[in-house]
Amino acid sequence: MILEEVRLRNWRGVRGEDGERAARFQPGLNLLVGPNESGKSSLLEAVLRGLLDRHGSRTVDLRRVRPWGSSLAPEVRLVLHAGGQRLRVEKRFLSDPFARVYVERQGRFELTHEGDRADLHLRKLLLEESKRGSAKASHRGIAQALWYLQRDDPLPRQWSDALEEGLASLVGSVLTDPLQDRVLQRLRGELASLFTPTGRIKARSELKGSQDERDALRRELEERRRDIGRAERYREELEGFQRQRGEAEERLRAVREERRQLDLRSAGAPELEEEIARLSRGLEELRGERERGRRRLAELEQAGERLQAAAVELERHEDREAQLRVAVREHRRAAERHARRWEDELQPKLVLVRSEIEDLRTKMRIEQLEAELEAIDRRMARIEQLEAQLAEARQALTVLGPAELDDVQEARRLHERATVLRAQTEAAAIVVEWSLDRDVEVAVDPDDEPTSRSARRLVTRPTALRIDGVGTFHVRSNDQKLETMDQESRRTRERLTVLLERCRAESVEELLERSRQAGELRRRVGELAARLAESLEQGDEPADDGDGARSPSAALATRRRELAAELAALRAAAPQAVLPGMEDWAEERTLDQLRVLEERRQRLEKQIREEREAEQAAQQACLERNEELVAAGQLAAGLRAESGAHRAELERHQSAFGSVSTQRQRQAQLQQEEQRLDESLEERRQTWREQVERPRERQQELARQEAEWVERLRQLDAERADRRARIEEVTGLGLDSRIGDLEGKLAAVEDRCATLERRAEATRLLGELVAFHEADQNASLVEPVRELLDRWLGQLTEERYRGVSLGDDLVPSGVQPSGYDESQPLESVSHGSYEQIAVLLRLALGVLLSSDERQLVVLDDGLVNADATRQQRLLPILEEAAQHCQVIVATCQPSAYAGLDAHTIELEATPRWSPRVLARDAEPGSSSR
Numbered sequence: 001m002i003l004e005e006v007r008l009r010n011w012r013g014v015r016g017e018d019g020e021r022a023a024r025f026q027p028g029l030n031l032l033v034g035p036n037e038s039g040k041s042s043l044l045e046a047v048l049r050g051l052l053d054r055h056g057s058r059t060v061d062l063r064r065v066r067p068w069g070s071s072l073a074p075e076v077r078l079v080l081h082a083g084g085q086r087l088r089v090e091k092r093f094l095s096d097p098f099a100r101v102y103v104e105r106q107g108r109f110e111l112t113h114e115g116d117r118a119d120l121h122l123r124k125l126l127l128e129e130s131k132r133g134s135a136k137a138s139h140r141g142i143a144q145a146l147w148y149l150q151r152d153d154p155l156p157r158q159w160s161d162a163l164e165e166g167l168a169s170l171v172g173s174v175l176t177d178p179l180q181d182r183v184l185q186r187l188r189g190e191l192a193s194l195f196t197p198t199g200r201i202k203a204r205s206e207l208k209g210s211q212d213e214r215d216a217l218r219r220e221l222e223e224r225r226r227d228i229g230r231a232e233r234y235r236e237e238l239e240g241f242q243r244q245r246g247e248a249e250e251r252l253r254a255v256r257e258e259r260r261q262l263d264l265r266s267a268g269a270p271e272l273e274e275e276i277a278r279l280s281r282g283l284e285e286l287r288g289e290r291e292r293g294r295r296r297l298a299e300l301e302q303a304g305e306r307l308q309a310a311a312v313e314l315e316r317h318e319d320r321e322a323q324l325r326v327a328v329r330e331h332r333r334a335a336e337r338h339a340r341r342w343e344d345e346l347q348p349k350l351v352l353v354r355s356e357i358e359d360l361r362t363k364m365r366i367e368q369l370e371a372e373l374e375a376i377d378r379r380m381a382r383i384e385q386l387e388a389q390l391a392e393a394r395q396a397l398t399v400l401g402p403a404e405l406d407d408v409q410e411a412r413r414l415h416e417r418a419t420v421l422r423a424q425t426e427a428a429a430i431v432v433e434w435s436l437d438r439d440v441e442v443a444v445d446p447d448d449e450p451t452s453r454s455a456r457r458l459v460t461r462p463t464a465l466r467i468d469g470v471g472t473f474h475v476r477s478n479d480q481k482l483e484t485m486d487q488e489s490r491r492t493r494e495r496l497t498v499l500l501e502r503c504r505a506e507s508v509e510e511l512l513e514r515s516r517q518a519g520e521l522r523r524r525v526g527e528l529a530a531r532l533a534e535s536l537e538q539g540d541e542p543a544d545d546g547d548g549a550r551s552p553s554a555a556l557a558t559r560r561r562e563l564a565a566e567l568a569a570l571r572a573a574a575p576q577a578v579l580p581g582m583e584d585w586a587e588e589r590t591l592d593q594l595r596v597l598e599e600r601r602q603r604l605e606k607q608i609r610e611e612r613e614a615e616q617a618a619q620q621a622c623l624e625r626n627e628e629l630v631a632a633g634q635l636a637a638g639l640r641a642e643s644g645a646h647r648a649e650l651e652r653h654q655s656a657f658g659s660v661s662t663q664r665q666r667q668a669q670l671q672q673e674e675q676r677l678d679e680s681l682e683e684r685r686q687t688w689r690e691q692v693e694r695p696r697e698r699q700q701e702l703a704r705q706e707a708e709w710v711e712r713l714r715q716l717d718a719e720r721a722d723r724r725a726r727i728e729e730v731t732g733l734g735l736d737s738r739i740g741d742l743e744g745k746l747a748a749v750e751d752r753c754a755t756l757e758r759r760a761e762a763t764r765l766l767g768e769l770v771a772f773h774e775a776d777q778n779a780s781l782v783e784p785v786r787e788l789l790d791r792w793l794g795q796l797t798e799e800r801y802r803g804v805s806l807g808d809d810l811v812p813s814g815v816q817p818s819g820y821d822e823s824q825p826l827e828s829v830s831h832g833s834y835e836q837i838a839v840l841l842r843l844a845l846g847v848l849l850s851s852d853e854r855q856l857v858v859l860d861d862g863l864v865n866a867d868a869t870r871q872q873r874l875l876p877i878l879e880e881a882a883q884h885c886q887v888i889v890a891t892c893q894p895s896a897y898a899g900l901d902a903h904t905i906e907l908e909a910t911p912r913w914s915p916r917v918l919a920r921d922a923e924p925g926s927s928s929r
Helices: 040-052 060-065 116-125 161-168 178-194 206-265 269-399 405-428 480-502 508-535 552-573 587-657 660-731 735-797 831-849 868-882 915-922
Strands: 002-009 021-024 029-033 075-082 085-092 098-105 108-114 430-435 442-445 454-459 463-467 471-475 801-806 812-817 856-860 886-891 903-906
Touching: 002 040, 002 886, 021 040, 029 040, 029 868, 040 060, 040 075, 040 085, 040 116, 040 856, 040 886, 098 116, 108 116, 178 735, 206 660, 206 735, 269 508, 269 552, 269 587, 269 660, 405 480, 405 508, 430 463, 480 508, 735 801, 735 831, 735 868, 812 831, 831 856, 831 868, 868 886
Parallel strands: 029 886, 029 903, 856 886
Antiparallel strands: 002 021, 002 075, 075 085, 085 098, 098 108, 430 454, 442 463, 463 471, 801 812
């Protein structure tokens, strides 16, 4: 199936009569381009929902498709090719839903399916038999593998059965005859009745029932046999408990006798405990005195060590002072040497080179000024001619008068308006004519025109005609607009007369002729001014001609005087020793010589800069060493003072405690005395442990043993009573007859169970054989996908990965990196590579599924995490896949697909809708039809 056209209305941001979104696609590679929120994903979502969702569905996902804040009904229309037919699909959801499928026959579309039949027919195009919609990818049939939309997982855990059936149709080995189908169907039915999907025996099968019955009989028979064995063990245990009770009584008597003997031995413990306490106090006092002596000895030794360390540190800093003095002298000599080199040797050379450069630049400036003066003379002649022509045109324009363009346009308008009003008045006025037989006085009020014996008059307002001897006639019109038009006509003529007098024109025709002549003169003035500005294109500032205006000729004259003055000044100031020798030099030679001198100047300046930097570095180093020398001197003085303090402290300790040797002798004496007291104390403690502590511990242990033996006797009495009761219980059950009945029944059940087990095992082996054959067929389906995917993956990653591990269900489980023998988990690759593998897998499946008929592969921004290099490597892969199937790539970054041989559909951004429009669309009855 491939898509030719999609149109949608009232879909998310697309709304209203004029808010339709449409796109047409080619059979090969199509690029759907547009900014964010332009409707790319909405178009693809509409295609999928138009094929899979029931028209009467009202799920939450469908309600979210409706435009925000409105009750409009989402609509989609598709034109597609499937099964050798061209179809048109029309669907509307939520409000007045419908579904229609048309088939093109002889150039016209004919309705073939409608309602639920249309929904079912469309789902079958994608090999999807379930009645669920497209909200989940697993309900999309074959589109699960070929469509990669936003928010979809790159790779599913398991493909749908529709995809496996689509691939299976490519291999002829899956075709079987009817007899084989019946055998396989019966085998699968037998396996389903016997085993669960995990291979275990079903709980409700006959075999499981027989096995459960056999196991129950075996357990009961074993239980009865264990009862007989338990009775024998109870008798043996009862005899053993009787022997243990006699032994426990004997041990209890021995423990009580030993406790009595220990009580007699511990009678002299108080005197021995007092002597041990006295020796412990003496030993503690001796150890305190020895600790105080040890601290005094440590203080003496530390004072001596501090004095020695201060002396060593002082000697080191004095050596450092001597080294710093030598370094200061060396840095001072280096600074003086660098200063003499740049001041006495390099600076005079630089002054001489700069003088020669200035002479060359003076020569070049003189030549430049002479050329500019010649150009100014030529321009001045041309400008004077243009100025004369411009003044003549302006004079002629002044002679024509002060009429302005606005006055001319106003006069034309008033003239046209007066003409129209006059014609309208004459058409609506009352015509009064009279002819009198004799001369009589005729008075007209109002009197606008002379009156005669015979007259004809247009009456536009109430008028009275008084004729002597006859009477007065009153004439008026019932049309109130007539008088208004007459008054407006009079005012318009009066305004036109005033305007003509201001412009000093006799008529409107004269004023228009003068305006035409003035326009021609203005064009002439503009042309001359433009030519004059072109002549002044160098941008010279105009000079003041005395009355505030600035003349271009005067500006050039001023510029000429300035250049001539500068030239004279340069010639007067040029060194006479250099200029005469340079007058015959060509410009190229002058520039070469100037470049040579500039290079020499730069070298000298660089050498001077380096020498000065070296001088400054030497001075800075000298300053730093001098500061270090001062700091070292201060530190040495501090060390001398510290050494004197340590010496005074050592003398103070020696006067108070004696010398170090005296303290050491005293420590040796105290140590010997402590050792003697410690040995005496240990001897008394050993006697205490033998005569007091150990007997007390033994007394506690014997008391515990006595309690344990008493408790043991109680437990043995309870165990003996329990075993007697158990023996009586077992011997009263009649076990021998019951065991015979169980053995007979068990033999019959075991025979039946063995028969059923042999049949189940044979069925399982046959099922494994069939599964092995089907697995071999699946391998023939997986291999073409793996070969195409491995080739594309190596091309995309420059052989970084050799291939992808595919299971029999065509779901990738790992990748094979180059240089490694073992496959690595798919989760070990980057997220971008993971998405790219998903895209390549969908393209490969699309190619193989298109062997009989082109299929549609959709990628909605599936390469958003690809870098620019992999993006470019993917373009030829897309073009290759598009030779076999239809590919639609939606993206908001068209530059990433530059150079791709694809049909491009560009979408504009969806317009924003105001709250007023949203409220209008939300009104009842506002749904688009």
